[in-house]
Amino acid sequence: MSALLEKPVEGTVELSRQADRYRLRILEMAIKGNGGHIGGSFSVIEMLTALYHRVLNHDPQNPNWEGRDKLVFSKGHCCLALYNVLAEFGYFPKEKLETYYQDGGYLAGHPTFGKIPGVEATAGSLGHGLPIAVGMAIAARHRGENRRIFTILGDGESNEGSVWEGFAAGGQFGLSNLTAIIDCNGYESLGTVDEIMSIEPLAGRLQSFGWEVREINGHNMDEILGALESVPFNSSKPSAIVSRTNKGNGVSFMENVSMWHYRAPSEEEAAQARRELEARINR
Amino acid sequence: MRDAFIAALHDIAAEDDRVMLLSADIGFAVFDKFRDDYPGRYMNLGVAEANMIGVSAGLALSDMRPFAYTIIPFLTMRAFEQIRVDVCAQNQPVVIVGVGGGLSYGVLGPTHHATEDLAVMRALPNMTIVMPSDPAEARAATRAAHDHDGPVYIRLGKNGEPALTDYSNFQIGKAAEVRSGSDVTIVSGGPILKVALEAADALEQDGLSCRVINIHTVKPIDADAILQAAVETNAMIVLEEHSIIGGLGSAVSEILAENAVGKPFKRIGIPDMFCHTVGSQEYHWQEQGFTAGEVAGSARILMQI
Structure with missing residues (x-):
């Protein structure tokens, strides 16, 4: 039994508000740690909120619960988002969020399997999560388990060849228990994905690799839940969600600006970001 | 050694239904019996070694016991970073089985020679490296690798090596x-x-x-x-x-x-x-x-x- 089922079901407005609360904490952690990937954490936060608050069968009191769904968070540099959601559910004490990027701290700049409860696979080097998720999906299917496997990867990450090896395998083996979510915020480190190494037309590419694809606005909670709650989209294919997002979404001066891939804000910037996020939370 | 490995793995798979065999499109016909006797437990993942290692790690994280097989340079070097992160950093029981140790594939040229694999595999924390010298030792090494709770690299030769050893008491780490x-x-x-x-x-x-x-x-x-x-x-x-x-x-x-x-x-x-x-x-x-x-x-x- 999932612990989540005992919680009141949150409406989409409340879920969006929760995503903004996460944004504020992500900001504070990045300020305290003087680093971290704010932009990509903001782009993926609605998706993570929807997954953990509404979609995944999981039990924070028993992170290794055998009946759980698994999320392989492949864009590991955006772990600020993941850490906050895991701490919210009590996978580890919230105080440990304070140790992010600190000497001798608990939370590194990329998530580590075996050290942090709720982290299903080590990530940080890009292009690793999808193949691992494929392996998990093969194992679940082989054993006849109902477990669903989700993975979130970035659009920049999808420059990696191993991502496409993983997409080929998922399609080849018809892994309908597998859902890949591509957080398409449009940017990689040094510029836009389109100008550096385009992966478009992404939906068409994924379809040609044997995946059933839906394209959504990754900041619209109704669209997110509509997609997540209807996987598998096809009973004999893996599902792909092309989630169109804005890097830095939620703070006006961070949106679609490359440097927020890894920069921490100045005091003045932090004050403005806080004001904007608090306004969103209180709206 | 290759046939000894696959025979040993066939026996082990009968005892442990978590064992799976993955290949990156190498091993013509040699895995047919395994495939037929253990449906769903042999997979050819195509010429895509990095994905094969990632998949192996995902299987191991799901309490399966994968053996990932192909030619050594493509296995240990093409997929090196997957071995480093997915297998070793996560300390998963994946057995990486390389065929063509040293100059076994002499005529195929340097792309197929395995002459730096030990150097790169040795540097990886948590990795155990086993290098059998003959078919009997390959059989023993396969069983020992299965029993070991962590990453193992088995460096096989090719096939038909002469018998050099007689190990009833093969033990990892014991010369x-x-x-x-x-x-x-x-x-x-x-x-x-x-x-x-x-x-x-x-x-x-x-x-x-x-x-x-x-x-x-x-x-x-x-x-x-x-x-x-x-x-x-x-x-x-x-x-x-x-x-x-x-x-x-x-x-x-x-x-x-x-x-x-x-x-x-x-x-x-x-x-x-x-x-x-x-x-x-x-x-x-x-x-x-x-x-x-x-x-x-x-x-x-x-x-x-």
Whole structure:
């Protein structure tokens, strides 16, 4: 039994508000740690909120619960988002969020399997999560388990060849228990994905690799839940969600600006970001 | 060795339904019986080694016991970072089975030679490296790898190697003294152990007593057996089918240097080069001086005889 089922079901407005609360904490952690990937954490936060608050069968009191769904968070540099959601559910004490990027701290700049409860696979080097998720999906299917496997990867990450090896395998083996979510915020480190190494037309590419694809606005909670709650989209294919997002979404001066891939804000910037996020939370 | 591996794995799979065999489109027909006898537990993942290792890690994280098989350079080097992060950093029980150790695929050229694999695999935390020398040892190594709770790299040769050992008591990390002797020691492992034994025969004919130690486990290496031999004999040679950089010779050197043994010592391996010569494994061995006569000659020089 999932612990989540005992919680009141949150409406989409409340879920969006929760995503903004996460944004504020992500900001504070990045300020305290003087680093971290704010932009990509903001782009993926609605998706993570929807997954953990509404979609995944999981039990924070028993992170290794055998009946759980698994999320392989492949864009590991955006772990600020993941850490906050895991701490919210009590996978580890919230105080440990304070140790992010600190000497001798608990939370590194990329998530580590075996050290942090709720982290299903080590990530940080890009292009690793999808193949691992494929392996998990093969194992679940082989054993006849109902477990669903989700993975979130970035659009920049999808420059990696191993991502496409993983997409080929998922399609080849018809892994309908597998859902890949591509957080398409449009940017990689040094510029836009389109100008550096385009992966478009992404939906068409994924379809040609044997995946059933839906394209959504990754900041619209109704669209997110509509997609997540209807996987598998096809009973004999893996599902792909092309989630169109804005890097830095939620703070006006961070949106679609490359440097927020890894920069921490100045005091003045932090004050403005806080004001904007608090306004969103209180709206 | 390849057939011995697959026969052993077939037996193990009957006992443990978590065992899966993955191939990156290598092993024509050799896995058919496994595939037929264990439906759904053999998968050809295509010519995509990085994905195969990631998938293996995902299976291991799901309490399966994957064996990932292909030709060594593509396995250990193409997919190196997946082995590093997905398998070793997560400390998962994935058995990486490489075929074509050393110059086994001599005529296929340097792309297919496995001459730096030990160096790169040795550097990985949590990795255990097993290098059987003959079919019997390959069988034992396969079982030991399955029983080991962590990453293992098995460096196979090819197929049809002669029997050199008789291991009823194969133990990871425990070297085997395959020939006793008191004057000089040859440390070796893998199919080239055959040449070490022939060199020992040649030295015996000259009245020199030669110990031969089979290091079937390159990591963790049996430092005690090496130090004991270094103390009890007058000189030591390492003979390996690998670059002299980073392999067995390097591992033994590290042990000797840190223990101030101070006795004559020589590494015989492939110099810092790619082997562009066209020829069989035996031809390459001749080229490289991996012969009983050359190795015995090196021993005599070391001992100043």
